[in-house]
Amino acid sequence: MNENLVITIGRECGSGGRQIGMAVAKRMGVKCYDQELLTLAARNSGLCEDIFRNHDEKPVSSFLYSLVMDTYSLGYASSHYVDMPLNQRVFLAQFETIKKLASEESCVIVGRCADYALEGHPHLVTVFICGDEEDKIPYLMKRYDIDADKARDQMIKTDKRRASYYNYYTNKKWGALQSYDLCLNSSAIGRERCVDMILDFAEAKEAYRKSGRKDDISRLLDEK
DSSP, rough: OOOOOOOEEOOOOTTTTTHHHHHHHHHHHHHESSSSHHHHHHHHTTOOOHHHHHHOOOOOOHHHHHHHHHHHHHHHHHGGTTTOOHHHHHHHHHHHHHHHHHOOOOOEEESSSHHHHHHTOEEEEEEEEEEHHHHHHHHHHHHHOOOHHHHHHHHHHHHHHHHHHHHHHHHSTTTGGGSEEEEHHHHOOOOOHHHHHHHHHHHHHHHHTTSOOOOOOOHHHHEE
């Protein structure tokens, strides 16, 4: 049985989701895959890495989406889809790379519909990080050396692109509570506490799984 613990991080632009994911991975003693995933997918598929960066978390037409999902459901491997449309090959290569990573090691994966790609994995924790605009905009201003208007525009466009990509390729809604195990507001508790809570949640979820998903709530209610 695959005992690897995989934590996926969805995130709003400027919420610090990537930094939180990296800190979680450091505490676990494992790797965090963000842009690195594109490099691995390119290497595994034989496609140029620039192609993956140009298509990274970008939505496609509904027609192409249907082709992608039909092909993916048939289980085509990377060596068998050389004649597929480019966007389709990029999508499948990323999904196959995510699944390969999860089968080989415990890790943290940021974005790229990783939670959907690994649906059914026995040791998966799916997380979404959001934040308040008054915190996200100053963060983006400092990180990219831009003014508030440009930061707000970048935030809105990035989140819209990520939502469109996620909503196309999954049967869930980006940022919705029902789509994840755990949703955290980094503005409400700080990024360091987000790291603590993700690790605590992962431990609690594993303990609950091992218990056979049994929880004696009556005992808790009877306690004084």
